[in-house]
Amino acid sequence: MTDAIATVADYMQTDLVTLTADMEIIRAVTVLLDAGVSGACVLDDEGNLVGVLSKRDCLRAALNAAYYKEWGGSVADLMSTELETLEADLDLVSAAQRFVDSSFRRFPVLNEGRLVGQISRTDVLRALSKQWR
Template identity: 60%
Template sequence: MTARPRIADYMARDLILLRPDMEILHAMKILLEKRISGAPVVDAEGHLVGVLSKKDCLRAALHGAYYQEWGGQVAAFMSAPAATLDVDLDLVEATESFLASPYRRFPVLREGELVGQISRADLLRALVDNWSG
C-alpha cells in the first residue's frame, strides 16, 4: 500500500511573514498588495506567535472607525496562539482539520518550527490532482 500524499508536498514554502510589533496598517497593506487572506506572525527569532487574517484586519478597521483612532501593533489584533498543522499530515487528515475549523489557511510546523503554510485552495488542488482519474 502506498502512503497517502502529505501536505508537505503541496504547502507554500515562500511565505510572507509579519512581525508582532509591525504597525497594523502596514500589515493590512501587505495582505492586500500580495492578495493573500492571512500571514503567519513570527518573533525576532522566527518562532510562530500568531496569525493575522483579513478578518482580524476587519476587526482592527472597525475598532479604528468606531474610536476614530487608527493604528496599533499586529500583536493587538492577531489570532494567538495559532492553530497549526504538522508537515507530515496526510491530505485526508488535513481536509478533516479544515472542515472542523473556520480557518482558510494553517501554518505548517516541523518539530515546532514554521516550515510552510497550506490554504484551502492548496488542499483542494492537491485532492483534485491525486484523485481525479
C-alpha cells in the same frame, strides 16, 4: 500514479508573507493588501510562530479607525494567538479532515516546531482531486 498518499509538505505554500508582532497595524494591512493574501503568520525575532493576523482581524482595526479617525495599535493587539497548525508530514486525507472539522481556511505548517509553510483548503482540495484520477 503511486498508491502513496501525499503529505501536507507536498502541496503547502512555502513563499510566505510574514509579519512581526510589533509592526503597526496599518503597515500590516498594507502588506496583506499588496501581497494579495488573506492573512499572514506572525513571527518573533527568533522566527517562532507567535500568531496569525487575518483580514478579518484587520477589519476590526479599520472599524476602530473609522470611529476614532486614526489607525492605531500593533499586530500584537489584533492577531490570533490560539493557533492551530498542521505538521508537514501529515497525510492529505488527515489534513482534509482537519479542515472539515475547523472554520479555518488555512493552517500554518510546522516541521519540528518551526514554520515551514502554509496550506489552504484549496491546496488540499486540488491535491486530493489529483490523487485518484
